[in-house]
Amino acid sequence: xxxxxxxxxxxxxxxxxxxxxxxxxxxxxxxxxxxxxxxxxxxxxxxxxxxxxxxxxxxxxxxxxxxxxxxxxxxxxxxxxxxxxxxxxxxxxxxxxxxxxxxxxxxxxxxxxxxxxxxxxxxxxxxxxxxxxxxxxxxxxxxxxxxxxxxxxxxxxxxxxxxxxxxxxxxxxxxxxxxxxxxxxxxxxxxxxxxxxxxxxxxxxxxxxxxxxxxxxxxxxxxxxxxxxxxxxxxxxxxxxxxxxxxxxxxxxxxxxxxxxxxxxxxxxxxxxxxxxxxxxxxxxxxxxxxxxxxxxxxxxxxxxxxxxxxxxxxxxxxxxxxxxxxxxxxxxxxxxxxxxxxxxxxxxxxxxx
Amino acid sequence: xxxxxxxxxxxxxxxxxxxxxxxxxxxxxxxxxxxxxxxxxxxxxxxxxxxxxxxxxxxxxxxxxxxxxxxxxxxxxxxxxxxxxxxxxxxxxxxxxxxxxxxxxxxxxxxxxxxxxxxxxxxxxxxxxxxxxxxxxxxxxxxxxxxxxxxxxxxxxxxxxxxxxxxxxxxxxxxxxxxxxxxxxxxxxxxxxxxxxxxxxxxxxxxxxxxxxxxxxxxxxxxxxxxxxxxxxxxxxxxxxxxxxxxxxxxxxxxxxxxxxxxxxxxxxxxxxxxxxxxxxxxxxxxxxxxxxxxxxxxxxxxxxxxxxxxxxxxxxxxxxxxxxxxxxxxxxxxxxxxxxxxxxxxxxxxxxx
Numbered sequence: 001x002x003x004x005x006x007x008x009x010x011x012x013x014x015x016x017x018x019x020x021x022x023x024x025x026x027x028x029x030x031x032x033x034x035x036x037x038x039x040x041x042x043x044x045x046x047x048x049x050x051x052x053x054x055x056x057x058x059x060x061x062x063x064x065x066x067x068x069x070x071x072x073x074x075x076x077x078x079x080x081x082x083x084x085x086x087x088x089x090x091x092x093x094x095x096x097x098x099x100x101x102x103x104x105x106x107x108x109x110x111x112x113x114x115x116x117x118x119x120x121x122x123x124x125x126x127x128x129x130x131x132x133x134x135x136x137x138x139x140x141x142x143x144x145x146x147x148x149x150x151x152x153x154x155x156x157x158x159x160x161x162x163x164x165x166x167x168x169x170x171x172x173x174x175x176x177x178x179x180x181x182x183x184x185x186x187x188x189x190x191x192x193x194x195x196x197x198x199x200x201x202x203x204x205x206x207x208x209x210x211x212x213x214x215x216x217x218x219x220x221x222x223x224x225x226x227x228x229x230x231x232x233x234x235x236x237x238x239x240x241x242x243x244x245x246x247x248x249x250x251x252x253x254x255x256x257x258x259x260x261x262x263x264x265x266x267x268x269x270x271x272x273x274x275x276x277x278x279x280x281x282x283x284x285x286x287x288x289x290x291x292x293x294x295x296x297x298x299x300x301x302x303x304x305x306x307x308x309x310x311x312x313x314x315x316x317x318x319x320x321x322x323x324x325x326x327x328x329x330x331x332x333x334x335x336x337x338x339x340x341x342x343x344x345x346x347x348x349x350x351x352x353x354x
Numbered sequence: 355x356x357x358x359x360x361x362x363x364x365x366x367x368x369x370x371x372x373x374x375x376x377x378x379x380x381x382x383x384x385x386x387x388x389x390x391x392x393x394x395x396x397x398x399x400x401x402x403x404x405x406x407x408x409x410x411x412x413x414x415x416x417x418x419x420x421x422x423x424x425x426x427x428x429x430x431x432x433x434x435x436x437x438x439x440x441x442x443x444x445x446x447x448x449x450x451x452x453x454x455x456x457x458x459x460x461x462x463x464x465x466x467x468x469x470x471x472x473x474x475x476x477x478x479x480x481x482x483x484x485x486x487x488x489x490x491x492x493x494x495x496x497x498x499x500x501x502x503x504x505x506x507x508x509x510x511x512x513x514x515x516x517x518x519x520x521x522x523x524x525x526x527x528x529x530x531x532x533x534x535x536x537x538x539x540x541x542x543x544x545x546x547x548x549x550x551x552x553x554x555x556x557x558x559x560x561x562x563x564x565x566x567x568x569x570x571x572x573x574x575x576x577x578x579x580x581x582x583x584x585x586x587x588x589x590x591x592x593x594x595x596x597x598x599x600x601x602x603x604x605x606x607x608x609x610x611x612x613x614x615x616x617x618x619x620x621x622x623x624x625x626x627x628x629x630x631x632x633x634x635x636x637x638x639x640x641x642x643x644x645x646x647x648x649x650x651x652x653x654x655x656x657x658x659x660x661x662x663x664x665x666x667x668x669x670x671x672x673x674x675x676x677x678x679x680x681x682x683x684x685x686x687x688x689x690x691x692x693x694x695x696x697x698x699x700x701x702x703x704x705x706x707x708x
Contacts, residue, residue: 163648163649163684164649165649165652165684165686168647168649168650168652168653169649169652169653172649172650172652172653172654172657172661173653173654173657212626213626214626214647215625215626215628215647215680216626216627216628216631217628217664218647219626251605251626253607253608254607254608254626254627271569272566272567272568272569272570272573272605272608273570273608274569274570274571277570293522293568293569293572294517295517295518295519295522295523295526296522296526298519298522298523298526299522299523299526299527300526300527303526303527307526310571326569330517330519332519
């Protein structure tokens with residue numbers, strides 16, 4: 001493997017010193033880029049794009065060719081694991097994902113296989129290998145997975161959901177079944193992330209998109225516990241370097257102390273949490289990643305610059321901050337506004353690292 | 355006016371002693387009740403239901419006839435005020451509310467009138483008077499309004515929104531315009547709530563449904579500040595009794611200390627915040643209302659009872675708790691499950707008030 005030319009991102013995740021705050025953006029390879037839309041059209045469908053290692057590599061690198069970002073993230077979908085467990089993932093035009101065979105009964109859960117990542121999910125591992133080779137040491141590559149709770153909501157609902165009525169009904173009425181299902185998914189996710197690390201992922205992020213829909217005790221029991229189990233099962237060193245783990249619960253601002261205690265190296269923050277408060281709450285236990293409101297990118301470059309300045313000042317001096325959005329970039333953002341964002345982070349963060 | 359027979363709700367909001375924890379449910383007059391659906395059909399449309407004082411009274415009383423709840427809440431819509439400001443409210447089948455004339459420019463804002471509640475909104479005040487008379491002292495009547503920020507998101511977007519891109523763009527790019535608009539709406543809401551109090555509302559709740567979509571500093575500047583201004587402008591005594599104010603920011607669990615400092619008597623909690631933690635954070639400054647996950651009502655009566663027990667134990671002994679859901683009840687809940695909920699609150703809360 002080529003020597004890493006830019007390791008700011010990995011260093012910041014481990015609270016080591018850097019010359020400026022590193023940054024990447026959730027969903028940085030996405031529809032706001034015309035070149036992404038072109039590749040997506042060429043691929044035919046979203047899943048065909050995910051399943052082609054060459055095209056997944058192409059879109060992964062697109063934002064890096066436009067903007068001097070400090071990390072690449074594997075282009076894939078969070079629902080690849082349940083798909084590989086046999087649920088039959090599909091995408092209805094404008095309707096989001098659905099599963100042909102949702103999980104409804106104990107027999108459904110018992111019948112679920114734990115996929116071999118180098119078999120049913122080989123297309124993802126091939127994408128990781130292809131991207132690592134194409135990056136050639138430019139920046140580190142992030143692997144990722146959905147959290148067990150997040151994946152299970154889709155598996156039980158059969159797709160997206162407004163209030164998670166079916167999954168929550170199972171959680172409240174049959175916690176034993178829900179735990180059995182989450183345990184299987186956590187095992188599958190652990191294998192999946194370890195395979196990504198073996199294939200070349202240099203950091204991994206767990207996306208707990210729907211953990212914030214739970215009450216505090218249910219979050220601890222049904223989401224956090226399974227993320228902790230995954231973190232404990234991960235390969236934490238590869239190619240002679242530590243492989244940092246980022247845990248991101250959207251809407252999880254009330255639970256940062258609990259998350260900081262799981263063994264994760266860094267926590268992702270959505271934009272509702274003030275990053276300075278978050279830093280004083282978690283102390284030196286973890287790094288923090290975030291947390292610009294993605295909607296701030298609708299505003300002018302001057303306004304974007306002010307918001308960036310606020311977040312950098314909020315975090316303050318010292319190590320342990322990776323700049324990011326508080327959620328994925330939306331499809332209708334002008335790429336010029338991203339240029340303004342990246343320039344602002346580069347320029348305004350330097351004084352905090354002297 | 356008839357003497358109030360059951361004042362548990364008002365007493366609990368003012369942290370006075372009660373024999374058991376009072377309860378009501380957000381959206382208690384709603385689609386989960388077959389009798390509501392029948393009246394709704396009779397009315398023709400949702401807005402015709404809101405605009406008929408007799409039918410609004412009928413649906414307001416329906417949940418009280420089924421369940422021994424401790425408060426009634428005016429049946430109305432949160433968008434009545436912008437409608438009265440001339441925006442032209444409509445409801446597209448299955449699509450939610452829209453405004454014919456959304457706010458886009460400074461001229462739009464300057465042209466907005468402040469409605470006279472006893473003129474353009476007289477149908478709401480007539481509903482309050484009709485309901486008070488029909489209640490005849492059974493339980494107190496709650497009046498309500500949306501928060502300025504929440505109303506403004508609909509006014510600027512032109513309806514419901516996924517990420518509030520237009521309103522946030524105005525907020526980030528033209529904070530001066532956003533403040534001008536919020537100021538006008540706050541004035542209109544203050545008049546509206548005071549007119550409800552004059553017409554007979556015995557407590558009022560401000561629903562800040564979308565404050566939780568803001569970053570902490572933007573929440574303080576663009577939502578909380580205007581709710582504080584409304585609270586400061588409200589009539590706080592009527593018929594020889596204090597009129598308590600409840601402030602509810604959905605997703606506002608990180609900001610309870612700030613909210614407790616606005617002059618509100620009580621804070622509404624959604625289900626993501628642990629109520630015992632909330633109580634220790636706000637101390638004796640405010641009462642707390644909440645906070646069962648509405649999805650817990652999909653589960654069995656036994657499971658509902660366990661969740662009720664957890665919340666009551668979380669709050670603990672003493673005054674200052676009004677039991678409620680953490681958000682509105684959903685349309686597909688079995689009314690028998692509500693019976694189980696009310697029975698559990700009645701029975702299990704008594705030991706906390708001896």
